[in-house]
Amino acid sequence: MKKAIYSILISILFVGFFLVIIDGLSKAGDGFNIPSRFEKVVVDLGKQYGTDVLVFTKELNVPSTVELIIQSNAANEKKVKIVSESEILGTNSSEIDYTVWKLTGNASISSTLTLDKGRYSVYVTSEKTDGKLVIGHVETAREPSEFERLYKIHNGEPNNPPKGYEEIYSTDLTGKSCKDEVIYTITLDEATNIGLSVYTSSKQGIFSVDLIGKNTSFTGLVHHETGRICDQLEATLLPGEYLLKLTCENADGWLYVFLKQ
Amino acid sequence: MVKKQSPTITQANIMFFITAVLTLAGSILLQPKLGTGTNLWINEFVYILLPPLLLARINRWPVETVYRFNKISVKSKLISIFSALAIWPFTFYLSKNIKMLLDNKAGVIQTPQPSIPSIYQSLLLIIGMIVLAPICEEIFFRGFVQRAYEGRSKSYGFVTAALTFGAYHVLNGISEVIPACILGLCMGFLVYKTGSLASSMLFHAVANISALIIGGAFEMHIREGIPVWLHIIAFAGLCISLLLLRNVGETDNSSGSAEEENHDNTFSATGKIFLILSIIFLVSTGIAEIMARSGIVQ
Numbered sequence: 001m002k003k004a005i006y007s008i009l010i011s012i013l014f015v016g017f018f019l020v021i022i023d024g025l026s027k028a029g030d031g032f033n034i035p036s037r038f039e040k041v042v043v044d045l046g047k048q049y050g051t052d053v054l055v056f057t058k059e060l061n062v063p064s065t066v067e068l069i070i071q072s073n074a075a076n077e078k079k080v081k082i083v084s085e086s087e088i089l090g091t092n093s094s095e096i097d098y099t100v101w102k103l104t105g106n107a108s109i110s111s112t113l114t115l116d117k118g119r120y121s122v123y124v125t126s127e128k129t130d131g132k133l134v135i136g137h138v139e140t141a142r143e144p145s146e147f148e149r150l151y152k153i154h155n156g157e158p159n160n161p162p163k164g165y166e167e168i169y170s171t172d173l174t175g176k177s178c179k180d181e182v183i184y185t186i187t188l189d190e191a192t193n194i195g196l197s198v199y200t201s202s203k204q205g206i207f208s209v210d211l212i213g214k215n216t217s218f219t220g221l222v223h224h225e226t227g228r229i230c231d232q233l234e235a236t237l238l239p240g241e242y243l244l245k246l247t248c249e250n251a252d253g254w255l256y257v258f259l260k261q
Numbered sequence: 262m263v264k265k266q267s268p269t270i271t272q273a274n275i276m277f278f279i280t281a282v283l284t285l286a287g288s289i290l291l292q293p294k295l296g297t298g299t300n301l302w303i304n305e306f307v308y309i310l311l312p313p314l315l316l317a318r319i320n321r322w323p324v325e326t327v328y329r330f331n332k333i334s335v336k337s338k339l340i341s342i343f344s345a346l347a348i349w350p351f352t353f354y355l356s357k358n359i360k361m362l363l364d365n366k367a368g369v370i371q372t373p374q375p376s377i378p379s380i381y382q383s384l385l386l387i388i389g390m391i392v393l394a395p396i397c398e399e400i401f402f403r404g405f406v407q408r409a410y411e412g413r414s415k416s417y418g419f420v421t422a423a424l425t426f427g428a429y430h431v432l433n434g435i436s437e438v439i440p441a442c443i444l445g446l447c448m449g450f451l452v453y454k455t456g457s458l459a460s461s462m463l464f465h466a467v468a469n470i471s472a473l474i475i476g477g478a479f480e481m482h483i484r485e486g487i488p489v490w491l492h493i494i495a496f497a498g499l500c501i502s503l504l505l506l507r508n509v510g511e512t513d514n515s516s517g518s519a520e521e522e523n524h525d526n527t528f529s530a531t532g533k534i535f536l537i538l539s540i541i542f543l544v545s546t547g548i549a550e551i552m553a554r555s556g557i558v559q
Binding site: 001002005008012013016019020022023026036110153190191214236238239 | 295296298299302306310324325330331332364365366368369379380381382384385388392393394457458466556
Protein backbone atom coordinates (compact mmCIF):
# COMPACT_ATOMS: atom_id res chain seq x y z
CA MET A 1 0.00 0.00 0.00
CA LYS A 2 2.94 2.32 0.72
CA LYS A 3 4.04 1.95 -2.90
CA ALA A 4 0.53 2.72 -4.16
CA ILE A 5 0.24 5.85 -2.00
CA TYR A 6 3.67 7.15 -2.97
CA SER A 7 2.95 6.43 -6.67
CA ILE A 8 -0.33 8.36 -6.48
CA LEU A 9 1.35 11.28 -4.70
CA ILE A 10 4.27 11.48 -7.14
CA SER A 11 2.13 11.19 -10.29
CA ILE A 12 -0.36 13.70 -8.93
CA LEU A 13 2.50 16.08 -8.17
CA PHE A 14 3.44 16.09 -11.87
CA VAL A 15 -0.19 16.79 -12.83
CA GLY A 16 -0.26 19.60 -10.26
CA PHE A 17 2.93 21.22 -11.54
CA PHE A 18 1.57 21.06 -15.09
CA LEU A 19 -1.72 22.71 -14.06
CA VAL A 20 0.00 25.39 -11.95
CA ILE A 21 2.33 26.27 -14.84
CA ILE A 22 -0.51 26.47 -17.39
CA ASP A 23 -2.55 28.54 -14.97
CA GLY A 24 0.41 30.89 -14.45
CA LEU A 25 0.99 31.22 -18.21
CA SER A 26 -2.69 31.92 -18.90
CA LYS A 27 -2.67 34.75 -16.35
CA ALA A 28 0.78 36.10 -17.18
CA GLY A 29 1.04 39.72 -18.14
CA ASP A 30 -2.47 41.08 -18.51
CA GLY A 31 -4.07 40.67 -15.07
CA PHE A 32 -7.56 40.28 -16.54
CA ASN A 33 -10.17 38.19 -14.80
CA ILE A 34 -13.11 37.57 -17.08
CA PRO A 35 -15.17 34.51 -15.98
CA SER A 36 -14.93 31.59 -18.39
CA ARG A 37 -18.66 31.64 -19.25
CA PHE A 38 -18.13 34.99 -20.99
CA GLU A 39 -17.05 35.23 -24.62
CA LYS A 40 -13.92 37.39 -24.54
CA VAL A 41 -13.01 40.06 -27.08
CA VAL A 42 -9.54 41.59 -26.68
CA VAL A 43 -8.77 45.03 -28.11
CA ASP A 44 -5.08 45.84 -28.55
CA LEU A 45 -5.06 49.60 -27.97
CA GLY A 46 -1.72 49.91 -29.77
CA LYS A 47 -3.38 48.71 -32.98
CA GLN A 48 -7.09 49.38 -32.64
CA TYR A 49 -7.49 53.03 -31.63
CA GLY A 50 -9.43 56.09 -32.77
CA THR A 51 -13.00 57.28 -32.39
CA ASP A 52 -15.85 54.76 -32.36
CA VAL A 53 -13.82 51.82 -33.64
CA LEU A 54 -16.15 48.86 -34.17
CA VAL A 55 -15.08 45.98 -31.91
CA PHE A 56 -17.80 43.42 -32.58
CA THR A 57 -21.41 43.00 -33.62
CA LYS A 58 -23.77 40.36 -32.30
CA GLU A 59 -27.14 39.24 -33.66
CA LEU A 60 -29.83 38.38 -31.07
CA ASN A 61 -32.47 36.06 -32.51
CA VAL A 62 -34.73 36.32 -29.45
CA PRO A 63 -35.16 38.91 -26.67
CA SER A 64 -32.14 38.45 -24.42
CA THR A 65 -30.23 39.61 -21.41
CA VAL A 66 -26.74 40.76 -22.34
CA GLU A 67 -24.20 40.64 -19.52
CA LEU A 68 -21.04 42.68 -20.06
CA ILE A 69 -17.77 42.82 -18.16
CA ILE A 70 -15.18 45.37 -19.22
CA GLN A 71 -11.56 45.54 -18.03
CA SER A 72 -8.42 47.30 -19.22
CA ASN A 73 -4.77 47.36 -18.22
CA ALA A 74 -4.18 50.74 -19.87
CA ALA A 75 -4.41 53.84 -17.68
CA ASN A 76 -5.87 56.28 -20.25
CA GLU A 77 -9.56 57.20 -20.49
CA LYS A 78 -11.50 55.08 -22.96
CA LYS A 79 -15.14 55.07 -24.01
CA VAL A 80 -17.02 51.88 -24.73
CA LYS A 81 -20.33 52.42 -26.53
CA ILE A 82 -23.08 49.84 -26.92
CA VAL A 83 -25.45 50.55 -29.81
CA SER A 84 -28.53 48.39 -30.17
CA GLU A 85 -30.95 48.14 -33.11
CA SER A 86 -33.73 47.64 -30.59
CA GLU A 87 -34.44 49.68 -27.47
CA ILE A 88 -32.42 48.99 -24.35
CA LEU A 89 -35.10 48.30 -21.77
CA GLY A 90 -35.17 50.77 -18.92
CA THR A 91 -33.36 53.52 -20.83
CA ASN A 92 -34.54 56.30 -23.11
CA SER A 93 -32.20 55.45 -25.95
CA SER A 94 -30.65 52.56 -27.82
CA GLU A 95 -27.11 53.57 -26.86
CA ILE A 96 -25.14 53.30 -23.63
CA ASP A 97 -21.66 54.71 -22.92
CA TYR A 98 -19.19 53.47 -20.35
CA THR A 99 -16.02 55.30 -19.35
CA VAL A 100 -13.18 52.89 -18.65
CA TRP A 101 -9.90 53.60 -16.86
CA LYS A 102 -7.46 50.98 -15.60
CA LEU A 103 -9.45 48.06 -14.25
CA THR A 104 -7.79 44.68 -13.68
CA GLY A 105 -8.07 41.74 -11.29
CA ASN A 106 -11.41 41.84 -9.50
CA ALA A 107 -12.17 45.41 -10.59
CA SER A 108 -14.36 45.74 -13.66
CA ILE A 109 -17.30 47.55 -15.16
CA SER A 110 -20.19 45.13 -15.28
CA SER A 111 -23.59 45.75 -16.72
CA THR A 112 -26.69 43.73 -17.55
CA LEU A 113 -28.87 44.94 -20.40
CA THR A 114 -32.19 43.59 -21.59
CA LEU A 115 -32.54 43.86 -25.36
CA ASP A 116 -35.19 42.87 -27.87
CA LYS A 117 -34.14 40.71 -30.82
CA GLY A 118 -31.91 42.40 -33.38
CA ARG A 119 -28.28 43.39 -33.65
CA TYR A 120 -26.14 45.17 -31.15
CA SER A 121 -22.63 46.53 -31.71
CA VAL A 122 -19.79 47.58 -29.44
CA TYR A 123 -17.48 50.51 -30.27
CA VAL A 124 -14.35 51.76 -28.54
CA THR A 125 -12.89 55.24 -28.49
CA SER A 126 -9.29 55.48 -27.31
CA GLU A 127 -6.00 57.12 -28.13
CA LYS A 128 -3.06 54.93 -29.19
CA THR A 129 -1.50 53.41 -26.09
CA ASP A 130 0.22 50.31 -24.80
CA GLY A 131 -2.24 47.95 -23.24
CA LYS A 132 -5.45 46.11 -23.85
CA LEU A 133 -9.14 46.44 -23.31
CA VAL A 134 -11.11 43.25 -22.77
CA ILE A 135 -14.86 42.99 -23.22
CA GLY A 136 -16.56 39.86 -21.93
CA HIS A 137 -20.11 39.30 -23.11
CA VAL A 138 -22.70 36.58 -22.67
CA GLU A 139 -26.21 36.53 -24.10
CA THR A 140 -29.06 34.64 -22.41
CA ALA A 141 -32.54 34.30 -23.92
CA ARG A 142 -35.29 35.75 -21.71
CA GLU A 143 -38.50 33.88 -20.95
CA PRO A 144 -41.10 35.45 -23.31
CA SER A 145 -43.46 36.19 -20.40
CA GLU A 146 -40.65 37.83 -18.36
CA PHE A 147 -39.56 39.90 -21.34
CA GLU A 148 -43.16 40.94 -21.96
CA ARG A 149 -43.44 42.06 -18.32
CA LEU A 150 -40.23 44.12 -18.52
CA TYR A 151 -41.31 45.50 -21.89
CA LYS A 152 -44.54 46.74 -20.33
CA ILE A 153 -42.54 48.47 -17.57
CA HIS A 154 -40.23 49.94 -20.20
CA ASN A 155 -43.28 51.30 -22.04
CA GLY A 156 -44.66 53.12 -19.03
CA GLU A 157 -46.48 50.47 -16.98
CA PRO A 158 -44.27 50.14 -13.89
CA ASN A 159 -46.93 48.35 -11.84
CA ASN A 160 -45.80 44.93 -13.06
CA PRO A 161 -44.06 43.11 -10.20
CA PRO A 162 -42.31 39.77 -10.62
CA LYS A 163 -43.82 36.69 -8.96
CA GLY A 164 -43.51 36.67 -5.18
CA TYR A 165 -42.92 40.41 -4.85
CA GLU A 166 -45.26 42.75 -2.98
CA GLU A 167 -45.71 46.49 -3.43
CA ILE A 168 -44.26 48.51 -0.55
CA TYR A 169 -44.35 51.97 -2.08
CA SER A 170 -45.71 53.82 -5.08
CA THR A 171 -45.99 57.51 -5.94
CA ASP A 172 -46.62 59.89 -8.77
CA LEU A 173 -43.33 61.72 -9.36
CA THR A 174 -44.95 64.59 -11.27
CA GLY A 175 -44.43 67.83 -9.37
CA LYS A 176 -42.53 66.07 -6.58
CA SER A 177 -39.32 67.68 -5.33
CA CYS A 178 -37.23 65.93 -2.70
CA LYS A 179 -33.68 64.94 -1.80
CA ASP A 180 -32.95 61.70 0.04
CA GLU A 181 -36.51 61.48 1.34
CA VAL A 182 -37.06 58.25 3.26
CA ILE A 183 -39.92 56.49 1.50
CA TYR A 184 -39.70 53.12 3.26
CA THR A 185 -37.77 51.52 6.12
CA ILE A 186 -36.85 47.85 6.12
CA THR A 187 -36.20 46.66 9.69
CA LEU A 188 -34.52 43.29 10.04
CA ASP A 189 -34.09 41.45 13.36
CA GLU A 190 -31.93 38.80 11.76
CA ALA A 191 -29.89 38.34 8.58
CA THR A 192 -32.41 38.03 5.76
CA ASN A 193 -32.45 37.41 2.06
CA ILE A 194 -34.45 40.10 0.33
CA GLY A 195 -35.42 40.79 -3.25
CA LEU A 196 -36.03 44.33 -4.44
CA SER A 197 -37.57 45.53 -7.68
CA VAL A 198 -37.83 49.24 -8.45
CA TYR A 199 -39.47 50.54 -11.61
CA THR A 200 -40.33 54.00 -12.82
CA SER A 201 -41.99 55.35 -15.92
CA SER A 202 -40.26 58.74 -15.57
CA LYS A 203 -38.63 59.94 -18.77
CA GLN A 204 -37.44 63.37 -17.70
CA GLY A 205 -35.81 65.29 -14.86
CA ILE A 206 -33.64 63.93 -12.08
CA PHE A 207 -34.56 60.85 -10.07
CA SER A 208 -32.74 58.27 -8.00
CA VAL A 209 -33.73 55.56 -5.53
CA ASP A 210 -31.09 54.31 -3.06
CA LEU A 211 -31.14 51.67 -0.35
CA ILE A 212 -28.93 52.82 2.53
CA GLY A 213 -27.94 50.61 5.47
CA LYS A 214 -25.18 50.65 8.08
CA ASN A 215 -23.22 47.85 6.45
CA THR A 216 -24.69 47.57 2.98
CA SER A 217 -25.95 50.18 0.55
CA PHE A 218 -27.12 50.13 -3.04
CA THR A 219 -27.14 53.50 -4.75
CA GLY A 220 -28.87 54.33 -8.01
CA LEU A 221 -31.24 51.36 -8.06
CA VAL A 222 -33.08 53.43 -10.64
CA HIS A 223 -31.41 56.60 -11.84
CA HIS A 224 -32.09 59.17 -14.55
CA GLU A 225 -28.67 58.44 -16.14
CA THR A 226 -28.46 54.66 -15.85
CA GLY A 227 -31.97 53.31 -16.17
CA ARG A 228 -35.57 53.09 -15.02
CA ILE A 229 -35.62 49.37 -14.24
CA CYS A 230 -34.01 47.59 -11.29
CA ASP A 231 -35.35 44.06 -11.60
CA GLN A 232 -35.12 41.49 -8.79
CA LEU A 233 -31.99 42.64 -7.01
CA GLU A 234 -31.35 39.90 -4.43
CA ALA A 235 -29.12 40.37 -1.38
CA THR A 236 -28.53 39.00 2.11
CA LEU A 237 -28.82 41.88 4.56
CA LEU A 238 -27.47 41.95 8.11
CA PRO A 239 -29.83 42.80 10.96
CA GLY A 240 -30.58 46.51 11.19
CA GLU A 241 -32.46 49.33 9.52
CA TYR A 242 -32.33 49.98 5.80
CA LEU A 243 -33.70 53.22 4.44
CA LEU A 244 -35.11 53.44 0.95
CA LYS A 245 -34.44 57.03 -0.15
CA LEU A 246 -35.88 58.97 -3.05
CA THR A 247 -34.33 61.96 -4.80
CA CYS A 248 -36.54 63.62 -7.38
CA GLU A 249 -36.65 66.90 -9.31
CA ASN A 250 -38.71 67.76 -12.41
CA ALA A 251 -39.46 64.08 -13.00
CA ASP A 252 -42.70 62.67 -14.32
CA GLY A 253 -44.48 59.31 -14.31
CA TRP A 254 -44.89 56.79 -11.49
CA LEU A 255 -42.47 55.04 -9.22
CA TYR A 256 -43.14 51.55 -7.83
CA VAL A 257 -41.09 49.62 -5.29
CA PHE A 258 -41.68 45.89 -4.72
CA LEU A 259 -40.13 43.73 -2.03
CA LYS A 260 -39.73 39.98 -1.57
CA GLN A 261 -38.83 39.03 1.98
CA MET B 262 18.95 6.29 24.62
CA VAL B 263 16.48 4.21 22.68
CA LYS B 264 14.48 6.04 20.04
CA LYS B 265 10.72 5.57 20.21
CA GLN B 266 9.35 3.53 17.34
CA SER B 267 6.22 5.63 16.98
CA PRO B 268 5.18 9.27 17.39
CA THR B 269 4.88 10.74 20.85
CA ILE B 270 2.07 12.99 22.14
CA THR B 271 4.57 15.84 22.42
CA GLN B 272 5.59 15.49 18.76
CA ALA B 273 1.95 15.34 17.71
CA ASN B 274 1.06 18.49 19.65
CA ILE B 275 4.05 20.46 18.35
CA MET B 276 3.37 19.41 14.75
CA PHE B 277 -0.34 20.12 15.04
CA PHE B 278 0.33 23.66 16.26
CA ILE B 279 2.90 24.34 13.53
CA THR B 280 0.62 22.90 10.83
CA ALA B 281 -2.38 24.98 11.96
CA VAL B 282 -0.37 28.22 12.11
CA LEU B 283 1.33 27.58 8.74
CA THR B 284 -1.97 26.69 7.07
CA LEU B 285 -3.60 29.94 8.16
CA ALA B 286 -0.58 32.18 7.56
CA GLY B 287 0.27 30.49 4.25
CA SER B 288 -3.31 30.76 3.02
CA ILE B 289 -3.56 34.46 3.91
CA LEU B 290 -0.32 35.20 2.07
CA LEU B 291 -0.48 32.82 -0.88
CA GLN B 292 -4.13 32.26 -1.74
CA PRO B 293 -4.74 35.73 -3.23
CA LYS B 294 -1.57 35.43 -5.33
CA LEU B 295 -1.60 31.78 -6.37
CA GLY B 296 -5.29 30.92 -6.33
CA THR B 297 -7.44 28.62 -4.19
CA GLY B 298 -6.40 25.41 -5.95
CA THR B 299 -2.63 25.95 -5.78
CA ASN B 300 -2.92 27.07 -2.16
CA LEU B 301 -4.78 23.86 -1.26
CA TRP B 302 -1.98 21.79 -2.82
CA ILE B 303 0.66 23.68 -0.83
CA ASN B 304 -1.36 23.19 2.37
CA GLU B 305 -1.72 19.46 1.78
CA PHE B 306 1.79 18.67 0.54
CA VAL B 307 3.92 21.09 2.58
CA TYR B 308 2.15 21.75 5.88
CA ILE B 309 0.18 18.53 6.34
CA LEU B 310 2.02 15.67 4.60
CA LEU B 311 5.63 16.75 4.97
CA PRO B 312 5.88 16.94 8.83
CA PRO B 313 4.87 13.32 9.56
CA LEU B 314 6.96 11.97 6.67
CA LEU B 315 10.00 14.00 7.77
CA LEU B 316 9.59 12.84 11.36
CA ALA B 317 9.37 9.24 10.21
CA ARG B 318 12.52 9.71 8.13
CA ILE B 319 14.47 11.40 10.95
CA ASN B 320 13.42 8.80 13.53
CA ARG B 321 13.72 5.92 11.06
CA TRP B 322 10.21 4.74 11.80
CA PRO B 323 8.90 1.99 9.56
CA VAL B 324 6.24 4.09 7.79
CA GLU B 325 4.06 1.13 6.73
CA THR B 326 3.58 -0.09 10.28
CA VAL B 327 3.68 3.20 12.21
CA TYR B 328 1.29 5.03 9.88
CA ARG B 329 -0.59 1.81 9.09
CA PHE B 330 -0.27 1.59 5.33
CA ASN B 331 -2.03 -1.78 5.37
CA LYS B 332 -4.37 -3.52 2.98
CA ILE B 333 -7.98 -4.07 3.98
CA SER B 334 -10.68 -6.54 3.01
CA VAL B 335 -13.26 -5.83 0.31
CA LYS B 336 -15.94 -5.75 3.02
CA SER B 337 -14.06 -3.02 4.92
CA LYS B 338 -13.60 -1.05 1.69
CA LEU B 339 -17.33 -1.23 0.94
CA ILE B 340 -18.25 -0.24 4.49
CA SER B 341 -15.84 2.72 4.30
CA ILE B 342 -17.35 3.92 1.02
CA PHE B 343 -21.03 3.48 1.90
CA SER B 344 -20.80 4.74 5.47
CA ALA B 345 -19.19 7.94 4.15
CA LEU B 346 -21.89 8.29 1.52
CA ALA B 347 -24.61 7.75 4.13
CA ILE B 348 -23.28 10.09 6.82
CA TRP B 349 -22.32 12.95 4.53
CA PRO B 350 -25.87 14.46 4.31
CA PHE B 351 -25.96 14.57 8.12
CA THR B 352 -22.72 16.54 8.34
CA PHE B 353 -23.92 18.85 5.54
CA TYR B 354 -27.18 19.33 7.46
CA LEU B 355 -25.30 20.16 10.66
CA SER B 356 -22.96 22.55 8.88
CA LYS B 357 -25.89 24.40 7.25
CA ASN B 358 -27.83 24.67 10.52
CA ILE B 359 -24.80 26.03 12.37
CA LYS B 360 -24.06 28.45 9.56
CA MET B 361 -27.66 29.72 9.52
CA LEU B 362 -27.57 30.14 13.29
CA LEU B 363 -24.31 32.12 13.05
CA ASP B 364 -25.69 34.22 10.18
CA ASN B 365 -28.74 35.08 12.26
CA LYS B 366 -27.09 35.64 15.63
CA ALA B 367 -23.63 36.95 14.74
CA GLY B 368 -24.23 38.34 11.25
CA VAL B 369 -22.99 37.57 7.77
CA ILE B 370 -19.39 38.17 6.75
CA GLN B 371 -19.38 40.89 4.12
CA THR B 372 -16.90 39.84 1.46
CA PRO B 373 -16.23 41.44 -1.90
CA GLN B 374 -17.60 39.63 -4.95
CA PRO B 375 -15.38 36.53 -5.18
CA SER B 376 -13.43 36.18 -8.39
CA ILE B 377 -14.29 33.08 -10.39
CA PRO B 378 -11.32 30.65 -10.42
CA SER B 379 -9.75 29.67 -13.72
CA ILE B 380 -10.40 26.19 -15.13
CA TYR B 381 -6.89 25.12 -13.99
CA GLN B 382 -7.45 26.37 -10.45
CA SER B 383 -10.80 24.55 -10.40
CA LEU B 384 -9.09 21.31 -11.52
CA LEU B 385 -6.40 21.72 -8.86
CA LEU B 386 -9.13 22.25 -6.27
CA ILE B 387 -11.10 19.18 -7.35
CA ILE B 388 -8.06 16.88 -7.48
CA GLY B 389 -6.83 18.35 -4.21
CA MET B 390 -10.13 17.65 -2.49
CA ILE B 391 -10.73 14.12 -3.73
CA VAL B 392 -7.19 12.71 -3.92
CA LEU B 393 -4.69 14.85 -2.01
CA ALA B 394 -6.70 15.77 1.09
CA PRO B 395 -7.76 12.17 1.84
CA ILE B 396 -4.16 10.92 1.60
CA CYS B 397 -2.32 13.80 3.28
CA GLU B 398 -4.83 14.57 6.03
CA GLU B 399 -5.29 10.91 6.88
CA ILE B 400 -1.53 10.38 7.19
CA PHE B 401 -1.35 13.42 9.49
CA PHE B 402 -4.45 12.97 11.64
CA ARG B 403 -5.09 9.22 11.67
CA GLY B 404 -1.56 8.01 10.89
CA PHE B 405 0.39 10.45 13.03
CA VAL B 406 -1.82 12.16 15.66
CA GLN B 407 -4.07 9.16 16.36
CA ARG B 408 -1.06 6.87 16.59
CA ALA B 409 0.63 9.25 19.04
CA TYR B 410 -2.39 9.36 21.36
CA GLU B 411 -3.02 5.62 21.12
CA GLY B 412 -0.29 5.16 23.72
CA ARG B 413 -2.96 5.88 26.32
CA SER B 414 -5.68 3.74 24.78
CA LYS B 415 -6.91 2.99 21.25
CA SER B 416 -10.23 4.75 21.76
CA TYR B 417 -8.49 7.76 23.37
CA GLY B 418 -6.36 7.92 20.23
CA PHE B 419 -9.16 8.08 17.70
CA VAL B 420 -11.33 10.44 19.77
CA THR B 421 -8.42 12.88 20.24
CA ALA B 422 -7.49 12.70 16.55
CA ALA B 423 -11.14 13.43 15.65
CA LEU B 424 -11.19 16.45 17.98
CA THR B 425 -7.97 17.85 16.52
CA PHE B 426 -9.27 17.17 12.99
CA GLY B 427 -12.47 19.04 13.82
CA ALA B 428 -10.65 21.91 15.54
CA TYR B 429 -8.29 22.27 12.57
CA HIS B 430 -11.34 22.85 10.34
CA VAL B 431 -12.14 26.07 12.18
CA LEU B 432 -9.79 27.51 9.55
CA ASN B 433 -12.59 26.77 7.03
CA GLY B 434 -15.20 28.39 9.31
CA ILE B 435 -16.78 27.71 12.70
CA SER B 436 -19.67 25.86 11.06
CA GLU B 437 -17.24 23.17 9.84
CA VAL B 438 -15.85 22.20 13.26
CA ILE B 439 -18.59 19.86 14.52
CA PRO B 440 -19.23 18.18 11.14
CA ALA B 441 -15.46 17.59 10.75
CA CYS B 442 -15.32 16.16 14.31
CA ILE B 443 -18.08 13.69 13.42
CA LEU B 444 -16.36 12.66 10.18
CA GLY B 445 -13.10 12.42 12.13
CA LEU B 446 -14.72 10.10 14.67
CA CYS B 447 -15.95 7.81 11.87
CA MET B 448 -12.56 7.77 10.15
CA GLY B 449 -10.69 7.24 13.43
CA PHE B 450 -13.07 4.40 14.32
CA LEU B 451 -12.43 2.76 10.92
CA VAL B 452 -8.65 2.94 11.43
CA TYR B 453 -9.05 1.68 15.00
CA LYS B 454 -11.07 -1.30 13.78
CA THR B 455 -9.29 -2.15 10.52
CA GLY B 456 -5.78 -1.14 11.54
CA SER B 457 -5.34 0.56 8.17
CA LEU B 458 -5.36 4.09 6.78
CA ALA B 459 -6.85 2.71 3.56
CA SER B 460 -10.30 2.64 5.19
CA SER B 461 -10.19 6.26 6.36
CA MET B 462 -8.67 7.46 3.07
CA LEU B 463 -11.55 5.86 1.17
CA PHE B 464 -14.08 7.34 3.61
CA HIS B 465 -12.48 10.78 3.35
CA ALA B 466 -12.38 10.68 -0.47
CA VAL B 467 -16.06 9.67 -0.72
CA ALA B 468 -17.10 12.39 1.77
CA ASN B 469 -15.23 15.02 -0.26
CA ILE B 470 -16.66 13.75 -3.58
CA SER B 471 -20.14 13.97 -1.99
CA ALA B 472 -19.41 17.55 -0.91
CA LEU B 473 -18.47 18.43 -4.48
CA ILE B 474 -21.29 16.66 -6.29
CA ILE B 475 -24.24 16.28 -3.90
CA GLY B 476 -23.32 19.47 -2.01
CA GLY B 477 -23.89 21.60 -5.10
CA ALA B 478 -27.27 19.97 -5.73
CA PHE B 479 -28.36 20.39 -2.08
CA GLU B 480 -27.29 24.04 -1.98
CA MET B 481 -29.76 24.86 -4.73
CA HIS B 482 -32.66 23.64 -2.58
CA ILE B 483 -31.89 25.23 0.76
CA ARG B 484 -31.85 28.93 0.01
CA GLU B 485 -35.16 29.41 1.79
CA GLY B 486 -34.34 27.22 4.82
CA ILE B 487 -33.83 23.51 5.46
CA PRO B 488 -36.45 21.47 3.57
CA VAL B 489 -38.24 18.54 5.27
CA TRP B 490 -36.62 15.97 3.01
CA LEU B 491 -33.15 17.03 4.18
CA HIS B 492 -34.10 16.43 7.84
CA ILE B 493 -35.18 12.91 6.86
CA ILE B 494 -32.18 12.13 4.64
CA ALA B 495 -29.73 13.47 7.24
CA PHE B 496 -30.98 11.37 10.15
CA ALA B 497 -31.68 8.28 8.03
CA GLY B 498 -28.14 8.56 6.63
CA LEU B 499 -26.69 8.88 10.13
CA CYS B 500 -28.48 5.70 11.26
CA ILE B 501 -27.40 3.77 8.15
CA SER B 502 -23.81 4.90 8.57
CA LEU B 503 -23.71 3.90 12.25
CA LEU B 504 -25.16 0.48 11.38
CA LEU B 505 -22.55 0.01 8.68
CA LEU B 506 -19.71 1.08 10.96
CA ARG B 507 -20.89 -1.37 13.62
CA ASN B 508 -20.30 -4.14 11.11
CA VAL B 509 -16.76 -3.20 10.17
CA GLY B 510 -14.50 -6.17 10.76
CA GLU B 511 -12.20 -6.25 13.78
CA THR B 512 -8.60 -5.40 12.93
CA ASP B 513 -7.78 -6.82 9.52
CA ASN B 514 -4.19 -5.95 10.41
CA SER B 515 -2.84 -6.77 13.82
CA SER B 516 0.41 -4.91 13.26
CA GLY B 517 -0.68 -2.09 15.52
CA SER B 518 -0.35 -4.07 18.73
CA ALA B 519 3.29 -4.88 18.22
CA GLU B 520 4.27 -1.26 18.62
CA GLU B 521 2.17 -0.70 21.71
CA GLU B 522 5.12 -1.38 23.98
CA ASN B 523 7.17 1.33 22.29
CA HIS B 524 4.51 3.93 22.81
CA ASP B 525 5.30 7.00 24.86
CA ASN B 526 2.05 7.88 26.59
CA THR B 527 3.48 10.59 28.79
CA PHE B 528 2.17 14.09 28.43
CA SER B 529 5.31 16.24 28.74
CA ALA B 530 5.33 19.92 29.72
CA THR B 531 6.29 20.83 26.13
CA GLY B 532 3.37 18.77 24.83
CA LYS B 533 1.00 20.57 27.19
CA ILE B 534 2.35 24.00 26.22
CA PHE B 535 1.82 23.29 22.51
CA LEU B 536 -1.63 21.88 23.16
CA ILE B 537 -2.56 25.10 25.00
CA LEU B 538 -1.02 27.20 22.22
CA SER B 539 -3.04 25.27 19.62
CA ILE B 540 -6.25 25.80 21.59
CA ILE B 541 -5.53 29.53 21.98
CA PHE B 542 -4.70 29.86 18.29
CA LEU B 543 -7.79 28.00 17.04
CA VAL B 544 -10.16 29.68 19.50
CA SER B 545 -8.74 33.06 18.43
CA THR B 546 -9.44 32.15 14.81
CA GLY B 547 -13.04 31.36 15.75
CA ILE B 548 -13.38 34.62 17.70
CA ALA B 549 -11.95 36.52 14.71
CA GLU B 550 -14.71 35.00 12.56
CA ILE B 551 -17.40 36.07 15.06
CA MET B 552 -15.93 39.58 15.14
CA ALA B 553 -15.90 39.73 11.35
CA ARG B 554 -19.50 38.54 11.29
CA SER B 555 -20.51 41.20 13.82
CA GLY B 556 -18.78 43.89 11.78
CA ILE B 557 -16.30 44.64 14.60
CA VAL B 558 -13.35 43.85 12.30
CA GLN B 559 -13.20 43.80 8.51
